[in-house]
Amino acid sequence: MSNAIATWSGDYYQVFAIILFGIGFISLLLHKNLIKKIIGLNIMDSSVYLFLTSFGFIDGRVAPIVADPSVPVQMETYINPLPTGLVLTGIVVGVSVTAFSLALTQRLYKKYHTLNLDEIIILAKREEV
Amino acid sequence: MELFTILLLIGLVVCAVSASLAKNLLNTLLIFMAFSLMMSMIWLLLQAPDLAITEAAVGAGVDTVLFLLTLKTIHALKGTRFDKGHDEKH
Amino acid sequence: MTKNIKEQWRQFAAWVNGVENDEPVVTPEEKRAARPHLPGFVHRVLSEKNELRLYHAFSAVMCLVFTGTLLLTVLFLPTFGGAGNPTENEVMERYVEKGIEEVGATNLISNIILVYRGFDTFGESCVLFLAATCVMILLRKDEKNTTAYDLAERAEDAEIESEENTTVLRSVVRMLMPVILLFGVYVLLNGHLSPGGGFSGGAILGAGLILFENAFGLEKVRRFMSEHVYHIIKVAALYFYGFTMIYVFFTGANDLHSIIGTGIPGMIFSAGVIMPINVAVGLEVACTMYAFYAFFSKGEL
Structure with missing residues (x-):
């Protein structure tokens, strides 16, 4: 157990990312309000980005931007640039998803005048009959 | 520096919890904006300045504007002229 | 005494949260x-x-x-921040040590996202394009999407906006607007030398446009950014990006030669295709962000 606590306190970025993931997941599951659900989804997004980026970080190294390109570049100077590049793509896709789901929410509100998902499902069933 | 990082991470968790517990949607949104700003500081500490710039411009800027406009459309901004009862809509 | 404080706290919380008095649409039964x-x-x-x-x-x-x-899985992951972790492998070595020689940008991340993994970012631009199109389909102001009530509400909003006294906002925007646009263009054009690039620069430009629309209204923005211009920029940027990627990959994906050449690393005109692609992506992102705003608030560009 003490071993586990030592590992967790060393990997604190990953631990906090997983806690954030749990918070986002539970608010996605339990909230009935669509806006809250979208915010929970965004929190989950951020936690995954945090988890991914923390793997690229290496102690004592700097961001992968070369100050003096005339000197040959040493790998030991810079952190791993690959996770950063992947997460950069993810952030912009996250914005697109948010905008799309907000547009859908607006249309649902215009039709049913409520944001409660349960009520929306009941009203939609009522229309079908 | 490590202490500052852990404080920021705890702040992230506090923001996430209070964003999902707040009753008013506007409060949720403002807390989420603070969450994005803290996230962009954490990107700087993780030596990823590209992510910091993008998160600050997109997460705290454009996302918040889109959420606010949605709140206006769904009449959730209480106490303003956008707050209307259900009766007027039919 | 404690009850009184509790009552006051409840009132305060209700005041902060806004009092709920909506009638239920759906009955409990x-x-x-x-x-x-x-x-x-x-x-x-x-x-x-x-x-x-x-x-x-x-x-x-x-x-x-x-x-x-x-x-529990975290227990079996490599230590955070340790040198020699499995992620520090030959892929990273190639990207870091050969990046400047092969592609030419001193910001190694833009090497990766725009040339080494260019199709990834191309797909992302397509996602942005699709999201903007979907938002346009869902929220556009036409006879199928809007009811008479929506139109009346929008007319009321426009009337209130025209009467509003926005002198402070307008003078502040007049001062800030050139600085924001300059910063956006700087971030956009220096994507291969410093943090930034197409996405962040485009988002800053889009945010500047949103601020401008807020202060001066839709008519002023339409002088340089009508729906026609928006469609042209969006499609042209995407086509330019696609054809550049096809060109780069056909002329040697492994050696990454191109007619533009890598130039002297560290100069503003260097790094081959990265700067043109950054400009294309930046225009696409700026247009998309502004279009999101315009369709969310007014239903038209």
Whole structure:
């Protein structure tokens, strides 16, 4: 157990990312309000980005931007640039998803005048009959 | 520096919890904006300045504007002229 | 005494949260009928409220188990920040040590996202394009999407906006606007030398446009950014990006030669195709962000 606590306190970025993931997941599951659900989804997004980026970080190294390109570049100077590049793509896709789901929410509100998902499902069933 | 990082991470968790517990949607949104700003500081500490710039411009800027406009459309901004009862809509 | 404080706190919380006085659209009976049917014995043992509690408790337990499993996984992951982790492998070595020689940008991340993994970012631009198109389909102001009530509401909004006294906002925007646009263009054009690039620069430009629209209204923005211009920029940027990627990959994906050449690393005109692609992506992102705003607020560009 003490071993586990030592590992967790060393990997604190990953631990906090997983806690954030749990918070986002539970608010996605339990909230009935669509806006809250979208915010929970965004929190989950951020936690995954945090988890991914923390793997690229290496102690004592700097961001992968070369100050003096005339000197040959040493790998030991810079952190791993690959996770950063992947997460950069993810952030912009996250914005697109948010905008799309907000547009859908607006249309649902215009039709049913409520944001409660349960009520929306009941009203939609009522229309079908 | 490590202490500052852990404080920021705890702040992230506090923001996430209070964003999902707040009753008013506007409060949720403002807390989420603070969450994005803290996230962009954490990107700087993780030596990823590209992510910091993008998160600050997109997460705290454009996302918040889109959420606010949605709140206006769904009449959730209480106490303003956008707050209307259900009766007027039919 | 304590009761009084509690009451005051409740009032304060209600004031902060805004008082709920909405009439229910759906009656409780309907809600009861629409609930998912649990197995019969649960129905007999538990009341409705407890059944809901059971569902919530089950969700919470599931979430906790999931989080706990993930936390256990962390124990077997490599140490955070340690040199020589499995992620520090030959892929990273190639990207870091050969990046400037092969592609030419001193910001190694833009080497990766725009040339080495260019198709990835191309797909992302397509996602942005699709999202903007979907938002346009859903929220555009036409006879199918908007009712008479929406139109009346928009007219009322426009009337109030025209009467509003926005002198402070306008003078501040007049001062800030050139600085914001200059910063956006700087971030956009220096994407291969410093942090930034197409996405962040485009988002800053889009945010500047949104601020301008807020202060001066849609008519002023239409002088340089009508729907026609928006379509042209969006499609042209995407086509330019696609054809550049095809060109780069056909003329040697492994050696990454191009007619533009890598130039002297560190200069503004260097790094081959990266700067043109950054400009294309930046224009696409700026247009998309502004279009999101315009369709969300007014329903038209």
